[in-house]
Amino acid sequence: MLSVAPMLDWTDRHYRYFMRQITRHTLLYTEMITTGAILYGDKHRHLDFSPEEKPVAIQLGGSDPAALAECAAIVESWGYSEINLNVGCPSDRVQNGHFGACLMATPETVARAVDAMKRAVNIPVTVKHRIGIDGLERYEDLRRFVDVVAAAGTDRFIVHARIAILQGLSPKENRTVPPLQYDLVYRLKEEFPHLIIEINGGITTFEAAQSHLRYVDGVMIGRAAYENPYLFATADNIFFNSNRIPPTRRQIIETMVPYIQQMRARDIYPAHILKHMLNLFKGKPGAKHWRRFLSETMYQPGVTETVLLQAMEHIPESVLDERPEIPEEKPC
């Protein structure tokens, strides 16, 4: 199992559509959406997505079982494949709303939330959490959290292998400062072999992902999937046993042209889509030109999908048509 992590401002519907051109099977997550936004906000703005993006898991932020159950039923009817509860976000705003990582202190609350959602829907309900928070940093605390939440029928646990420090660190610092402790996640899987446990945090290559899969059931990749999206061109072959020929970057761009056109007809600015494509050539000759050209042109008035074709002129043909090699061995 391989997935791209939920990331606020990054994994919106346009990014997901773009990633889906690169990998057909990797599970994609939405950004975190609060129960309040769904229940009292513009549902179409928050929930609409293209069927091509599937499978998509929606990540909910909240802790009230009734509100979560109501949202769960809504998002299931909207066509989402899975529901994930955020128990990892350390931001002040989220803490003030009594959800996110602070819920690690009250596993019973998370269990009630999962139970309520499970009763409301037939799709999987999963939990993404940390290995601890300040004051609850021992493995025994983590173990108790998973034990209690598993009893509510949680379908999968995705564990960011760092504690979250709720007092004194920003969300960004909370993704780098607390050290990664993969061994604690492996130990969870060892002690709960019947549970599906995925690992997240600091994984930037497929070699690293494959080595984690010796100990856990799945790998979730966050920042590396945004900073180098084409990394996922061989994901279907390596992790999902697919024979699909990896798409070239040119083919990916060509599929995005009609998408941008289609979205433009619905008054979506091309920049909202193009911004996610800036890293497509990461590490390749022409990458800087691509980034610079798109960044400079995408916010200009009247810009259309044709900027993609113009930006392509800055890239050597060999790079546009290059296909990554699929490793011979498929260990998973």
Ligand SMILES: Cc1cc2nc3c(=O)[nH]c(=O)nc-3n(C[C@H](O)[C@H](O)[C@H](O)COP(=O)(O)O)c2cc1C
């Ligand atoms: C820009 C950004 C936004 C994020 N937003 C969320 C979010 O909405 N929900 C969540 O559970 N985690 C969020 N995260 C954390 C990631 O899902 C992931 O747990 C974290 O980045 C560690 O994985 P990585 O080292 O592979 O990036 C965010 C991370 C980044 C970089």
